[in-house]
Amino acid sequence: MKKIQNSILIATLALASCLAGCNKDYLNVNSDPNRTTDDNITPDLIFTQAATNVAMRHIGASPGSEGSTIDLQFAQDWVGYMSNTGDFALPQIESSYNIDFAFGDNAWQRDYGTLFDLYQAKTKALANGNKVLAGAAMILSAKLFQDVVDTYGDVPYSQAFQTNVYKHPVYDKAQDIYNDLQLSLDSAIIYMDEDAPASFATVDVVNHGDQTKWQKFANTLKLRLLIRQSEVPGFNPATEIAKIEAKGGVLGAGESVSVNPGFSNAQYKQSPFYGNYGFTTTGNKAATGYAPNNYILNILGSTNDPRIERFFTTVGGFYVGCDYGLITGNPFGAQASYFGEGIAKSGDQDQWLIPSFESMFFEAEAIARGWMPGDARTAFEAAITESFVWLGVEDAETAAADYIANTDIANWDNAGETAEDQAKFIALQKYIAITCIDAREAWADQRRLHFLPEGFITFNPSRLADELPLRLLYPQSEYTTNAESVQAVGTINQFTTKIFWEP
Template identity: 35%
Template sequence: MQKLKNKTALIGIAALLLLGACKKSYLDINTNVNKPTDVTPGLVLTNALNSTAKNTTGSINFYQFASAWIGYWNYSGAVSAFAEERSYQFTTNYGVLTSIWANLYHNLEDYDYVEKKGIAINNPFYVAVAKTMKAYDFQNLVDIYGNIPYSQALKSTAVIRPGYDKAQDIYEDLAKQLDTAANMFKANAGKVSSADGAFDIMYKGDAGKWGKFANTLKLRLLVRQSEIPGRETYIRAEIAKINANGLGYIGVGETGSVNPGYNNSAGKQNPFWATFGYSPLGKTAPTDNHRYYIASEYAINFYQNNNDPRLGKLYTTINDGKGTTYSGSPFGPTANSGDNPEFKSAIGTGLLKGADMGQPLLTDVESFFIQAEAAQRTYINGNTRALYESAVQQSFAYLGADNVAAYLKSDVANWDVAADKLKLIMTQKWAGMNGLNDMESWADYRRLNIPADIPISNNPAASVRKVPVRLLYPQSEYNYNPDNVLSQGTISQFTSRIFWDIN
């Protein structure tokens, strides 16, 4: 594994808002004796949190395929590309899958360093944050690829070809790690030094909020397994452990959001804004991706047909707000001139708030939806309706949309008239997670097939007309870790399901 950058370089990165990520892999080796490996863990933590934001919910990788497959966004006629996404046909060299794998393992190495250094210097706050964020990254890897290197990963030259662990086993160990982290946060609430809190660009050293983040992440892991036969006893036992720490879950205004000091300067913008928004010159200079990604016809119809006030926050009117109507494109056909940005709706101002916006990793919106599903399944105590309505309310609040009370009385969102409460919760979760974390919506769709009418590509090259259930392992694994990756068998994006995907 490549050695961590020297302390001077990291201080420089911190001064520049730490907007870059360390570049290394669990297979990299660098024995440069001129580069010290003893780096202040706080500096590494700052960089690691920023890299998580940059490489997950703030990255094009978390939207490029998922946004279209789940019915949120589509591809404009401004570029001739996205053949893999439209056809569901891709190889082990597909850029998105190779980037996600490499970036998350790079990020994990930084958190692993913070954890080990935290133990060495007896700093439980660093240890707990690192454990929590390792769980965040590893869950993403499992949900995207299934079985992955886990117990033998992050061991540098000690294990240069790590074996693959079973996805369910990884989930179970992540739950244990999150329990440990939550209890450490509880024990250190109010005790984190201001110096350590300054390195924390998400919760500023608030151990109580970090504990809620860890609990919410664990609840996500557990609810994800709810469709597996015979899993209920395990889920309930694990939720009892969350209840025992007494910290609760992410509540109103407690979104886990990273912000090292983003501003409207080159290289310092919020990563989501820098990817899908505008250059520092402003609206006269949209990024390429702002022009390449347009509204999905399916989503436009959903929000319009239900008089959903979030429509104008999730999307602009045509021609980036210069027009007066909304228009999206169907998913599948190769885009033509009619799909050019001037004729279609773009990503809206509720998602693109500004270059200085924080980058949410786990929102109060998602937290309440997870809790609502858990309560509906009787896993947790609580008023299911209140949790559900809080989720919708926080979705409106995040986007800056009005009239949520009236919306909750409409047929599409009304708790009282819904015959299938779980379907109601998950449909509104789909509507509320748009542009916040499209990977989560893809996971929910694979798990529950809700919404059931998500459009399937009719692209001529789509020989299998089915939303893929996973990504393939990257070619780098077949090149450098062949025995272990080949032991996973022949992988298909259509049939090699993640363990929790049984529907």
């Protein structure tokens, strides 16, 4: 892990160096304006880059990528959102679930590289007395650290990034990290009550200086941490729920959190999702080897869900998908549907981190479980409606009302009587709403609740199991550079070694 930390730092220093070259003190013969120092590598510069990289990591893209291989593609495929077309050879390791120690290496290193940048932004901001910027970095870090824990389980946390002290950081227990992330978010929320420097609104490429929205974002992440632990025996979220309610609640309608540092339809400047699943700057498909999975197409089509035309395109008037893991028979990319304008709008679109409706589904489940006050049906239907609005469905509110009233899997009368049944009912609609938008969340929900109808499992006859892996294996780079720490965790298996919240 030290190797990737150093490479990310070098990239950060290079960026800061270029920007620092315009300093008016360039005539000072005792100061080299092109030399990187603590003075010109400011937390503002690091934060803007780090926040942009969080946007990249949300879909699994590497910083500066355009149409590159996505290291989280497996999640899109595993949960039934996307599939390989017939243009290229089938990825055997991924589609057979026979993953190895190299499988998650890129995702690990890129996630930790971004977390290192956020750590540096927080540390330097606090040293400068800028608690607001530090709080923003801590909130983004909490989101990404939860994603890492949900993917790998126990990971380096308390000793991570302190390379001058800990050359080989230990692996903290996943439950301990979750608990500390709650405390970190509490601190970040308090920091957001401070007066922000005038530069914050410009530096903040996420919420553009809206500190109240940052606090709601933090509360939403706090609730996401709680929701993930719903199946842990004896779990009681009351204390954390009280904090959330006391500090303004979670993100609601029209309050999506996204990143946009100035994306444009230029090479290496496109918004991450569009640049990787939309079109290149020359107008060609960016994801020539991927198409909608027939699994999600069948769910959307069988319920006459109008969102289908916002998620995907048609070919000859029909929605044509692919079967994940099928060795032969999948159509070529030119003969298959593609990703629609509801999610792949333009090169300059915002890159979502938490869409408004996703937060509203968290709240609906919390209400159904009796954790938060309110009416579960009302919250559930509001979340579905917000999904229609967010995607740009024509006459969205009316279309959503019709869908809810006439669709068995959306009509609350079919939700069941128990909190667990209602949670699964909500999870299915959340799964549909976040189609191609948050595959990591869908994978986590399936591992937590096992709610998806049959049919999403790979068609690859070489598959190791008829169920999704519970986690990824630790990357080979950790066994090479941090062997003692990773080996102390013990033997890991993708089907039997559970993350603490998995039932």
